[in-house]
Amino acid sequence: MNDSDRKIYRAKLVDDFVKGRISRRAFLRNAGMFGLGAAALGSGLVRPSRVMAAGGDLTPSKDVLDWVREVSKPFAGTTLRLATESTPPSNAINSQLKQYFEEASGMKVEIEVLPLEQVLQKLTLDIASQLGTYDLYYIDQSWAASVSRDVFDPREQIADKPDLAMPDYNIDDFLPALVDGISKYEDRWVGVPYDIPIFIMQYRKDIYDKMGFKAPETLEEYYEQAKAITDEMGPDMYGATGQMKSGHYSLECDWTAWLWGHGGSIFNADGKFSGNDERGLEAMDYWTRLYKTMPPGVTGWTWDGQGQSVAQGVAASMMSWGEFFPYFDDPSATKVSGLMEAARCPKPKHALRTVNETGFGEIPGVGHQGGSSLAVSRNSKNPDAAWIFMQWATCYDTQVLITALGGGTGPTRESVYDDPRIIANRRVGAGTTRHLDVVRETIAKDMGSEPDLPQWAELSNDTIPVRLGKYFAGEYGSAKEAMDDIAQAVDKIVQG
Amino acid sequence: MKLGVLSADRPLVWMLPLIFMLVAFTIVPLFYNIWLSFHEYAPFKRQLVYVGMQNWQQLFADPRMWESFGTTMFYFVVVLSAEVVLGMAIALLLDEEEFGFGLLRTILTLTLVVPPAIVGMMYLLIEDPEFGVLTWVLSSLGIMDKSTPILATASTALWGVMLADIWQWTPFMVLIFLAGLRSLPPEPYEAAMLDGASAWMTFRRITLPLMSKVIAVAVLIRGIDIFRMFDYVFVMTSGGPGTSTYTLSLYSWQQTFSFIKWGYGATLSLFALVVILVIANLFIWAARVRW
């Protein structure tokens, strides 16, 4: 550890102790190691009632809360419900921030945190029965097409209810690429971008240094590096890892990244499956080779196991969700704190297809995005109150707090990336933001988005990953056979 | 003797609450499902539309359905036999008062109080290809190594799921069989001892016949639940790898909740219901279970 790292770590340690994240004993033990005398403890280091993070005060701005207080008067006593995946922003809101909103508005916010599949189940049941239990929907980008008619378009809400519109909400601040990729279906906005997990390259700096590697520039280089690491250090360390659980959405996510990266696409301009064309098969060939450099367990892992394999020092790199990065930096949960580095994904092998060459609004790009939007349900009994909450939850100030409080997922607003409170959190440690420049660049330059069609939920959660799973389990004679089978099944479903 | 309608001498009066509950929560849903199986949810209209026999035709032509039917039956037979045989063996073993056996019988019941959904997670961790205890044990013994992840290999995944089921429910069988063993009359055993019969002969000729009713009821109760098993596959494999661990329950759950094909989901459920009804009634008839 060099001197500046040591300083950062020490600052973090004191910070942790002050905020009550670590015990006095752990603090003393670690402080001793890093040359921080016990004297520091005597020098008035008591828990302050209000905590100042490195970059400033981490409580909601008074202006925002004043607006909430003013506009919520008619809705005091309302209860709002939201079902969401357990993602960093939802957790930050639920555990930290919503109490400020509740206090100011007099409303109650109930957030149901569930695994992604269960969120989809709750949401579809709510829509199909027009129940209106949930006032707000958390909408994964792969469901946008199917629920687009069941939510309000936020632009219309702003126009229709000027008295409820938050001043300076600035809906144009949302990154346009995200609006296109996550929240737009045909001409409608299906809510606003709420979170943006996106594929970035995350690798072990120490191992790459030892092997004399730099962050890979091309996919082929990435494969060479992965293979070299696995050959050299396996089976204790593998060069790459994956989220390749059969029949799970995550497997489809990995596939699209390699597919797009080889100049392929899921659909062609005629709306036919094209994963079995020449480019698609080249991608499969690449993926099959790369798979051999991964730990054997990958075919049983979703993002959970994939992240764990890096966190526990079994895999040296992963091209996957950037929201894992702040978790990797958390020394209490992983063995790789401070060892990881983020980089943009390798460049595609062949030129990416353009949107016009693909079908259903698919946007090829190696940086697969898995963002979600937040929208007010048309079935809600309190759409106005829900709209107030939604503006608050997605406004600039709240998003800064979510990110700074350790959310660490990429903000969906352009301006948040430049906020001093975010920049101040670029130290090594849980909830770091030191990967966010890469995330921002990836969104702007590398982002790939899945197609929007009502059948996509079924295709991406079942049809495609079940058959890809069979392929990796060796149930097909060749990649071509597997892809032809997928093509047949997908086309049948798309044509109804 | 003339009985009033609400006389306590009429059995119906006693059973009325039971009948009310069963009608409200099973007969109504049953008819609803039958009705549903002739309809399908149309996502664009946001309503159910009549589709005639389409779901039933699809059912019999659907290779996924037949595959999951096969998986369900295989799972059913293997898990049920394993639980009965192991349950009986352990019950016989523990049906004595050796040192600490009372405590052991108590410890054994612990597996029952863990929710199956959590047991699924537990075995997911135990069978993890990289960090799992079972993976470690198997690879230390040289039986399997990390290159065949249990739950991600088509040929072993279902066994990995079965393990969780067998672990959790064998103790339930042990409890039932222990109860049965304790209610057996002592006389035949005394006679057998005087004749000098071997332990195996005593078991074959005396215990097994006397226990046959207990075994039959245990098989029935447990069999029904095994056939409907959902929690373990849902949590552990979600049907994978490929389609190798799809059971009928999971498949109909997926059609119903993931794809909002309520009609087809209901059709699958009805099919599963018919199958288990036939199996159970054949069994009741063959094993001469009477209440």
Added chain:
Amino acid sequence: MVVRSKTSRVLRTVAGWAVVALFAFPLYYWLTVAFKDGNEIFNWPPKIFSFTPTVKNFEEVFGISLGFGFGEQREVLPGGGNWRMGPRLWDSIVIAVLSTALAVSIATLASYALSRMHFRGRHHFVSWVLSTRMMPPVAVAIPVFFIYKDLSLLDTYTGVILIHALMNLPLAVLLMKSFFDDIPREIDESAMVDGASRWLIFRRIVLPMVKGGIAATAVLCFIFSWTEFLFVLTLTQTGLKTVPVVSSTFVTSTGTAWGNMAALGAAAMIPAFLFILLVQKHLVRGLTLGSVKQ
């Protein structure tokens, strides 16, 4: 009593302990997970005995020594504010206790009649009761969801209690019938001769005699309600949740909080296990499910 040789007794003792140890091991391991921090859960070889125990997971799950208080900034935890499981345990207890009470009451009444009164088709009636358990849960969940929607029973204790009671009825009826069958009919008959009514006999004479059986039945109903997953998943929203369903909260987009899940799982075993201890004697007696005595 059969006399056994010393060797066979020793063998049996060793085998008994070994078999139970095998069954107990996964639970033991799960318990260690509850006391490990993230890094120690994932290890190769897995840490079975040597690890540094921590109660952090329990603290987090039950919010014991944690200040989630207003204004105090903490690292955002996976699971957000939904980590406080105390209220969820309470939900589980309320639902399990009340649904058990309902199921046992209904089953006791019905099985008394099934045991004591003769009527045509009794065997078929019991078979029918059992067959209601064969309905696939999904097939029950969807219709009940819509019925509940119209009756405003979604997301309520009442709704879940009713469905859990229903789920337990077949087993409870079989069990209770077996306990009634154990009590000689002569007792009823002699009371009847004395002019006591059915209801009086049931309440004053027979019911007190099956107390143990009721306890055993109650424990099984309690366990099945305590561990049920699919109905609670479908029929509740934000208002209440039981332990099996809420445990999936620990599956987050950035990994599963295994330690916390194990802590919840371990804590959730305690109430159900206590009940088992209380009625174990009756449990071992009664689980023949009415198949022994005719």
